[in-house]
Amino acid sequence: MLIAASTDQRRILPGHQIVLGETDRLRLDSGIEFGPFILAYQTYGTLNADKSNAILICHALTGDQYVADDVHPITGKEGWWREIVGPGKIVDTDKYYVICPNVIGGCMGSSGPKDTNPVTGKPWALDFPVVTIADMVRAQAMLIDHIGIDSLFAVIGGSMGGMQVLEWCKSYPDRVFAAAPIATSFRHSAQNIAFHEVGRQAVMADPDWCGGNYLQEGKKPARGLAVARMTAHITYLSEQALHRKFGRKLQNRGAITYSFDHDFQIESYLRHQGKAFVDRFDANSYLYITRAMDYFDLSVEYDGRLAEAFTGSKTRFCVISFSSDWCFTTAESRILAHALNAASCNVSCVEIESDKGHDAFLLDEPDFHMVLSGFITGAAESRGLK
Amino acid sequence: MTDITPATTAVIANTTGSNDRIRVDLQLIAEMVAPASRVLDIGCGDGELLAYLKRTKRVDGRGLELSNEGVRNCVAQGLPVMQGDADRDLKDYPDGAFDYAILSQTLQATQRPRDVLGELLRIGHKAIVSFPNFGHWRARFDLMFRGRMPQNPNLPIMWYETPNIHFCTVRDFVELCEELGVNIERSMVLNEYGSKVSLGSHSILANLFGNQGLFMLRR
Numbered sequence: 001m002l003i004a005a006s007t008d009q010r011r012i013l014p015g016h017q018i019v020l021g022e023t024d025r026l027r028l029d030s031g032i033e034f035g036p037f038i039l040a041y042q043t044y045g046t047l048n049a050d051k052s053n054a055i056l057i058c059h060a061l062t063g064d065q066y067v068a069d070d071v072h073p074i075t076g077k078e079g080w081w082r083e084i085v086g087p088g089k090i091v092d093t094d095k096y097y098v099i100c101p102n103v104i105g106g107c108m109g110s111s112g113p114k115d116t117n118p119v120t121g122k123p124w125a126l127d128f129p130v131v132t133i134a135d136m137v138r139a140q141a142m143l144i145d146h147i148g149i150d151s152l153f154a155v156i157g158g159s160m161g162g163m164q165v166l167e168w169c170k171s172y173p174d175r176v177f178a179a180a181p182i183a184t185s186f187r188h189s190a191q192n193i194a195f196h197e198v199g200r201q202a203v204m205a206d207p208d209w210c211g212g213n214y215l216q217e218g219k220k221p222a223r224g225l226a227v228a229r230m231t232a233h234i235t236y237l238s239e240q241a242l243h244r245k246f247g248r249k250l251q252n253r254g255a256i257t258y259s260f261d262h263d264f265q266i267e268s269y270l271r272h273q274g275k276a277f278v279d280r281f282d283a284n285s286y287l288y289i290t291r292a293m294d295y296f297d298l299s300v301e302y303d304g305r306l307a308e309a310f311t312g313s314k315t316r317f318c319v320i321s322f323s324s325d326w327c328f329t330t331a332e333s334r335i336l337a338h339a340l341n342a343a344s345c346n347v348s349c350v351e352i353e354s355d356k357g358h359d360a361f362l363l364d365e366p367d368f369h370m371v372l373s374g375f376i377t378g379a380a381e382s383r384g385l386k
Numbered sequence: 387m388t389d390i391t392p393a394t395t396a397v398i399a400n401t402t403g404s405n406d407r408i409r410v411d412l413q414l415i416a417e418m419v420a421p422a423s424r425v426l427d428i429g430c431g432d433g434e435l436l437a438y439l440k441r442t443k444r445v446d447g448r449g450l451e452l453s454n455e456g457v458r459n460c461v462a463q464g465l466p467v468m469q470g471d472a473d474r475d476l477k478d479y480p481d482g483a484f485d486y487a488i489l490s491q492t493l494q495a496t497q498r499p500r501d502v503l504g505e506l507l508r509i510g511h512k513a514i515v516s517f518p519n520f521g522h523w524r525a526r527f528d529l530m531f532r533g534r535m536p537q538n539p540n541l542p543i544m545w546y547e548t549p550n551i552h553f554c555t556v557r558d559f560v561e562l563c564e565e566l567g568v569n570i571e572r573s574m575v576l577n578e579y580g581s582k583v584s585l586g587s588h589s590i591l592a593n594l595f596g597n598q599g600l601f602m603l604r605r
Binding site: 318334338344346352373378 | 446448454457458460461462463464465466467468469470475478479480483
């Protein structure tokens, strides 16, 4: 069966790639029956005999499946959550079987807009169906079925990964023993949608975007995507962190130049972030995945009564937020925790003091690690995992 | 809600000959809790009581704690605890969600003790409440002869800094329960070391010599 043609990049990506939805298609929220499609995923550790030690890690907007690799195949850097995942780490791959899939709509091996549309033989571009967080999770559930796991020991993720965690708990409550939604919310706020729209408009305003058909035209909307990344990156940091790291320090010069060169270190830093991002991320994927986040609101199906999304859930939850995160605030986490309480769920809710902003969940934050470790260890005891 | 009675932490009970040690007043609370029941500990501090109840009575315990540090320490031990405030956050819990709602040494630090008491008995089938007794002879002595607000090892914080804003005596508490139509299932007073004093709890002597009141209530 011909599916979206493997790109050269896909062939060199380490890890697993599985074709799903060949017989039973993936039913998207938009109503489209999609498939077959590819999910690229990475695994670490060994699944135990009764298949009770699997932890699903859901990545954030620009993350991917290489959560704990030594070397990322594209960037050459370490996996994005090596602080947390690995042998002897909090998510101990000597003890747990860790699965981390690239989301559908992504650009690191899973089906996305840069793949070839089997009907036209050209890249999907904007003909790729719009996907939601629930669609991403449905695709992951098909993967988990394929691996043969009934119940995941834990589903863990930060930011957009946390949205997937919550969607898992809502859609498949019996398949999630423990859940850690981190630096996330049950809905995307107006402010976050606004920033995403700025990012998308930056991409679309780049003439090299070519109405989405840049691959066919042999171009790349690098400037637009870089600006999108620069804007987004600011929202991931806090004012204090920016001040501490950069202040008003000048970049390799003794005085301002009376020009629009990158005089300030922060400018240079952002330009670097934008440029590095363009090398590893597909612009259309960025549009699709930001849209998926914008559409996310777990309470909308229940007329705003969020607690009903979790009625009867036996999952144990650990909701973690960071004090200086202004993308996903503690106030949002508390609304979630209160709803979980109202649904009589087993819930912990912790705010970690940090000045590192939203990105704190990716960084070395000892209090955060202590809390997550305690939660996972406690849940493992309850699950009878040795 | 953690550092209201630091002095009593020094006193440790040795329970049933095992090595499982816990503060004496918490021990007395734990004895009131039936095994395998559902417990909400409000103002759970570092989770000492919750952890003990989980270990020794297999309870399904949850906690609510004001201080971030307390919450962190609890969750790091695998205890399900959330950051919150007895005055503000009890309303989210559904009716009868727990067998016991425990409020240990925290009532006097709440904004509206009467409402909090009502919430405890809405959420829990039973409520277990302990509080410092302002009717203790030493408190009376401090006021009457020293003309000073009472200060002692159990209430070490000066009046201008204390989180304790609603003091009452054992007798005041009994009267509030009567007014609210709340049934007192068990009651006792504890000495300054947190041990039970055999004076009953409704007597004048109990109100005079009890350092803390400890009550199990039912609606």
